[in-house]
Amino acid sequence: MTADLPRHPVRHVRNAYVDRARPPGAAERAIMDLAAFERAHREIASWPGYAPTPLVALPGLARRLGLGAVMVKDEGRRFHLESFTALGGAYAVKRLIEERLAASASAADLRDGRWRAATQNLVFATATDGNHGRSVAWGARMFGARSVVFIHENVSAEREAAIAAFGAEMRRVPGDYDNSVRIAAEEAAKNGWIIVADSSVGIDAHAPSLVMQGYGVTMAEIDAVEPAPTHVFVPAGVGGLAAAVAAHLWEAKGAESPRLVVVEPIRADCVFRSIAAGEIAAPLAESDTFMACLAAGEVSPAAWPFLRAAVDDVLALPDAAAADAMRLLAAGRDGDPPIVAGESGAATTAALVAASQDADVRAALGLGPASRVVLFSTEGATDPAVWRETVGRAPPPVQAP
Numbered sequence: 001m002t003a004d005l006p007r008h009p010v011r012h013v014r015n016a017y018v019d020r021a022r023p024p025g026a027a028e029r030a031i032m033d034l035a036a037f038e039r040a041h042r043e044i045a046s047w048p049g050y051a052p053t054p055l056v057a058l059p060g061l062a063r064r065l066g067l068g069a070v071m072v073k074d075e076g077r078r079f080h081l082e083s084f085t086a087l088g089g090a091y092a093v094k095r096l097i098e099e100r101l102a103a104s105a106s107a108a109d110l111r112d113g114r115w116r117a118a119t120q121n122l123v124f125a126t127a128t129d130g131n132h133g134r135s136v137a138w139g140a141r142m143f144g145a146r147s148v149v150f151i152h153e154n155v156s157a158e159r160e161a162a163i164a165a166f167g168a169e170m171r172r173v174p175g176d177y178d179n180s181v182r183i184a185a186e187e188a189a190k191n192g193w194i195i196v197a198d199s200s201v202g203i204d205a206h207a208p209s210l211v212m213q214g215y216g217v218t219m220a221e222i223d224a225v226e227p228a229p230t231h232v233f234v235p236a237g238v239g240g241l242a243a244a245v246a247a248h249l250w251e252a253k254g255a256e257s258p259r260l261v262v263v264e265p266i267r268a269d270c271v272f273r274s275i276a277a278g279e280i281a282a283p284l285a286e287s288d289t290f291m292a293c294l295a296a297g298e299v300s301p302a303a304w305p306f307l308r309a310a311v312d313d314v315l316a317l318p319d320a321a322a323a324d325a326m327r328l329l330a331a332g333r334d335g336d337p338p339i340v341a342g343e344s345g346a347a348t349t350a351a352l353v354a355a356s357q358d359a360d361v362r363a364a365l366g367l368g369p370a371s372r373v374v375l376f377s378t379e380g381a382t383d384p385a386v387w388r389e390t391v392g393r394a395p396p397p398v399q400a401p
């Protein structure tokens with residue numbers, strides 16, 4: 001049945017510390033909870049161009065893998081930023097502006113420049129592999145503020161140009177992602193800029209929590225899907241998106257939650273190692289991977305309590321699996337609609353294909369004909385050159401949802 005699908009090895013760890021029967025406690029709810037997700041949803045739904053991203057059924061792939069249903073939450077069609085990160089950085093910028101103004105300013109008022117005298121002096125800074133920086137730059141421009149975005153030496157020129165197009169001042173720094181995070185924090189402290197990081201490593205958890213509250217909107221959009229999924233696959237870099245999905249399912253569904261499976265590159269497996277150990281693992285010395293946006297060496301401490309309590313399994317994959325999944329999704333085989341997924345976006349499809357073909361992992365995850373699997377495809381062709389080289393043609397124009 002799956003003979004002509006690509007085969008790749010997959011590593012699996014079961015989380016021995018899942019604790020979803022207990023409701024989230026006060027410390028967890030201070031980071032994010034359903035009320036925070038609802039607030040983020042109301043806010044983001046008021047922005048121009050908002051529409052829920054589609055949940056695309058792939059019955060051909062489900063048949064081929066011997067599963068009941070496969071559905072892709074296509075974040076490649078999120079605003080015109082083509083990734084779920086549009087929800088996080090920009091939302092944090094909006095909330096932090098309101099905190100600085102000490103007033104509730106609507107998105108429309110900020111966009112119309114009614115607060116310009118105050119907002120034009122606010123500078124938001126962040127480090128990024130690509131997508132998060134785009135969101136911060138977009139939010140800063142949309143709400144009348146400025147942004148400075150730090151990128152490391154491996155961030156492609158196309159990703160840099162895409163962030164600069166939103167008006168950010170770009171700073172390329174030597175070394176890897178972790179180095180760019182450190183330099184961004186130092187420069188922000190020196191210049192009085194406001195840091196909007198997606199990880200809370202080494203900094204206060206407030207801004208990273210707001211980022212995750214924005215991310216929670218993508219899960220909220222599919223909360224009511226019927227029949228309910230049995231499995232949800234989500235990729236992890238620092239773990240922010242996975243934590244937001246975990247937090248949502250934990251509070252909304254408790255012990256009835258679908259099984260939550262986190263997907264990582266083997267070369268950047270910080271969540272895998274942490275879940276195996278039951279505590280945040282030491283930072284990886286190297287985390288470079290084809291899945292560019294998952295290239296994180298350390299779990300975000302603000303994400304960790306949700307990952308530990310409400311993630312069931314972690315799967316780690318080789319880079320080649322993601323490239324094959326990009327081609328599979330782009331082709332639209334067996335009558336399935338084609339999906340444009342970037343190298344990090346395709347990771348969950350790659351994981352499902354690999355796990356379904358490995359008898360042990362398939363059994364361990366409880367995958368079978370009754371399974372209804374939701375895969376978060378977190379980005380479209382956010383690096384068009386990489387998509388073109390991998391798939392063999394230029395990415396098609398983005399379709400609005």
Ligand SMILES: Cc1ncc(COP(=O)(O)O)c(C=O)c1O
Pocket residue numbers: 083084085131132198235236237238239240241242293294296344345378379
């Ligand atoms: C496309 C894409 N997928 C997945 C992730 C991983 O998210 P997180 O770092 O919150 O785990 C990111 C992070 O920016 C991303 O841009």
